[in-house]
Amino acid sequence: PLSRSGCHRTQGSRPFCLSAARAILGKWGGDEGKQKLTLKDVAELLRKKECQRVVVMAGAGISTPSGIPDFRSPGSGLYSNLEQYDIPYPEAIFELGYFFTNPKPFFTLAKELYPGNYRPNSAHYFLRLLHDKGLLLRLYTQNIDGLERVAGIPPDRLVEAHGTFATATCTVCQRNFPGEDFRKDVMEDRVPCCPVCTGVVKPDIVFFGEQLPQRFLLHLTDFPMADLLFVIGTSLEVEPFASLAGAVRSSVPRVLINRELVGPFAWQQRHNDVAQLGDVVGGVEKLVELLGWSDEMQTLMQKEKEKVGRGSERQLPPQPLHSLCWSYPGEWVTTLPRVQKTPKATQT
Numbered sequence: 001p002l003s004r005s006g007c008h009r010t011q012g013s014r015p016f017c018l019s020a021a022r023a024i025l026g027k028w029g030g031d032e033g034k035q036k037l038t039l040k041d042v043a044e045l046l047r048k049k050e051c052q053r054v055v056v057m058a059g060a061g062i063s064t065p066s067g068i069p070d071f072r073s074p075g076s077g078l079y080s081n082l083e084q085y086d087i088p089y090p091e092a093i094f095e096l097g098y099f100f101t102n103p104k105p106f107f108t109l110a111k112e113l114y115p116g117n118y119r120p121n122s123a124h125y126f127l128r129l130l131h132d133k134g135l136l137l138r139l140y141t142q143n144i145d146g147l148e149r150v151a152g153i154p155p156d157r158l159v160e161a162h163g164t165f166a167t168a169t170c171t172v173c174q175r176n177f178p179g180e181d182f183r184k185d186v187m188e189d190r191v192p193c194c195p196v197c198t199g200v201v202k203p204d205i206v207f208f209g210e211q212l213p214q215r216f217l218l219h220l221t222d223f224p225m226a227d228l229l230f231v232i233g234t235s236l237e238v239e240p241f242a243s244l245a246g247a248v249r250s251s252v253p254r255v256l257i258n259r260e261l262v263g264p265f266a267w268q269q270r271h272n273d274v275a276q277l278g279d280v281v282g283g284v285e286k287l288v289e290l291l292g293w294s295d296e297m298q299t300l301m302q303k304e305k306e307k308v309g310r311g312s313e314r315q316l317p318p319q320p321l322h323s324l325c326w327s328y329p330g331e332w333v334t335t336l337p338r339v340q341k342t343p344k345a346t347q348t
């Protein structure tokens with residue numbers, strides 16, 4: 001479809017589209033005659049429970065304040081860690097073909113992002129508060145760090161569009177396991193193997209070309225039902241996630257909390273769109289303040305901080321021993337460090 005600025009989404013160059021859309025919308029001021037909605041108005045709608053089926057779309061912008069490395073940018077700590085593996089390009093770690101040849105780079109990422117290394121920030125806890133107050137219909141996240149779960153948002157309120165480390169699947173027999181079962185392997189730089197068939201076990205992160213999780217289909221009912229949409233910390237560049245922002249009814253207020261205008265907020269603005277631009281956590285905290293939830297948020301974060309602290313001390317279950325893993329295309333993965341670390345497993 002053509003945007004108001006006349007640029008096609010795929011044909012037009014982004015900078016031109018954005019500037020053209022801004023110029024036109026600046027003069028129009030959205031829909032003429034209608035009062036522009038503000039963040040304060042949105043806070044009021046939530047306080048009065050006039051909106052109580054809130055759908056949230058979240059992206060990397062809510063994770064970077066927690067210190068999650070941007071694994072796609074060269075120069076970030078994680079990318080340097082991966083350089084030792086000589087990966088052809090960063091995206092290769094999410095390609096199945098590459099994974100079956102060399103799963104090590106992916107598991108280096110897994111080790112970094114396995115639940116426990118990072119803590120949620122105010123943005124995650126704001127979403128948790130929305131849930132606690134019964135206002136959150138669903139949170140769609142593109143993040144794979146699992147911080148939404150750590151913040152206490154139950155999995156049934158979540159659609160982890162790009163997957164999760166919370167569960168894992170054997171690449172050979174397709175059995176499902178809790179991600180925790182393989183924590184020790186991942187932490188000790190071993191490629192996890194299926195306890196049943198010895199196949200390589202892959203955390204349920206969506207690789208390029210893989211289907212999105214079944215739960216993603218919930219968008220078919222969630223978005224038409226939503227009465228408020230938050231888009232927080234995402235560039236809305238990755239499809240099919242990106243198009244969802246346009247799937248709420250036109251009467252539904254859409255709130256963008258992000259560094260800059262993105263997606264339909266830039267090129268297909270509606271009169272009831274609100275953009276809180278700048279620092280993402282700062283924007284969320286401003287909203288929390290307008291909602292009068294600041295004290296509650298402080299209490300919640302303090303309580304959760306103590307819980308996370310206790311959680312890290314728990315004992316890990318004993319792990320089965322594996323020597324070799326069977327990888328999907330039918331080759332033995334023989335380069336596992338386990339073979340070196342366990343003298344008994346060395347075969348001569």
Ligand SMILES: [Zn+2]
Binds near residue numbers: 171172194195198199
């Ligand atoms: Zn298996």
